[in-house]
Amino acid sequence: MTEPTRIELDANGIHFCALAMGEGPLLLCLHGFPDDARTWRHQMPVFAKAGYRVVAPFMRGYAPTSASPTGTYQTAALGHDVAALIEALSPDGQAVVFGHDWGALAAYGGALLAPGRIRKLITAAVPYGPQVQMAFTTSYAQQKRSWYMFFFQTFLAEMAVVHDDLRFIRNLWHDWSPEWKFTEADIAPVLETLSAPGVLEAALGYYRCTFNPALQDPSLASDQMRIGLEPIDVPTLYIHGRGDGCMGVEVAEGMEGSFLRGFSMAVIDGAGHFVHCEKPDDVNGRVLRFLSE
Numbered sequence: 001m002t003e004p005t006r007i008e009l010d011a012n013g014i015h016f017c018a019l020a021m022g023e024g025p026l027l028l029c030l031h032g033f034p035d036d037a038r039t040w041r042h043q044m045p046v047f048a049k050a051g052y053r054v055v056a057p058f059m060r061g062y063a064p065t066s067a068s069p070t071g072t073y074q075t076a077a078l079g080h081d082v083a084a085l086i087e088a089l090s091p092d093g094q095a096v097v098f099g100h101d102w103g104a105l106a107a108y109g110g111a112l113l114a115p116g117r118i119r120k121l122i123t124a125a126v127p128y129g130p131q132v133q134m135a136f137t138t139s140y141a142q143q144k145r146s147w148y149m150f151f152f153q154t155f156l157a158e159m160a161v162v163h164d165d166l167r168f169i170r171n172l173w174h175d176w177s178p179e180w181k182f183t184e185a186d187i188a189p190v191l192e193t194l195s196a197p198g199v200l201e202a203a204l205g206y207y208r209c210t211f212n213p214a215l216q217d218p219s220l221a222s223d224q225m226r227i228g229l230e231p232i233d234v235p236t237l238y239i240h241g242r243g244d245g246c247m248g249v250e251v252a253e254g255m256e257g258s259f260l261r262g263f264s265m266a267v268i269d270g271a272g273h274f275v276h277c278e279k280p281d282d283v284n285g286r287v288l289r290f291l292s293e
Helices: 037-042 044-049 075-089 102-113 130-138 140-145 147-151 157-176 184-195 199-211 218-226 280-292
Strands: 005-011 014-021 026-030 053-057 095-100 118-124 236-241 263-268
Touching: 005 075, 014 037, 014 044, 026 075, 026 102, 037 044, 037 053, 037 184, 044 053, 044 280, 053 075, 075 095, 075 102, 075 218, 095 102, 102 118, 102 218, 118 280, 130 140, 140 147, 147 157, 147 199, 157 184, 157 199, 184 199, 236 280, 263 280
Parallel strands: 026 053, 026 095, 095 118, 118 236, 236 263
Antiparallel strands: 005 014, 014 053
């Protein structure tokens, strides 16, 4: 059980590749940017040993998972991905969901659109609620942290990111997790994934769909309007690194008001944006306590 197996499945019109380990109730782990399914290497063995079937898919557009056939990467589509993955993977149609960064946004979408499928929700590094949107208009500190999101809207982004063997990605990791002394073994799989044909275009598409409604699927408009505004009816644990250079911990203040069935928050000292990689023992311990409550 030291190495996960690779599985393939179809869900919500996407052909997914995922890493899987263990037996038992489904625990679905969703990665963010710039990252891939292997980001959960410190969590999968621990949660599998605790009695879960842990599945970490490569998100839509992240090879070897297929790209969106319509170029749609909005959070409503990601939320439907989550619900469809649970339906395909879980015999009882339910799961615990753990999402980091964009995976957290996907998890929120799934919990809002299909709350009956998610027993418990764990998210990290990207909070939920109207205060997040407010931060982009009222918080100069968060606007500075989020400069890359606006840069990704431009035609220069693809050229800038690939320059000097994806030096841009290394710099983001340094900025977002300034205390993490990550190794080449940590980042090399991510650079490999982002170098695969079409993956960078898809990864940037997540951000472009966020800011450009013309890139969103009109059939998902009503679902899209709900995400971020309506409360979530799933017990939730939120985890944030105190030194996160991507999303300030203060943006999570007031988050508890957006959760109806219990909410707890853990701020991890000495960690930044990739909190689950930087402080895996702290994160895993907190998650296992939450799951046992």
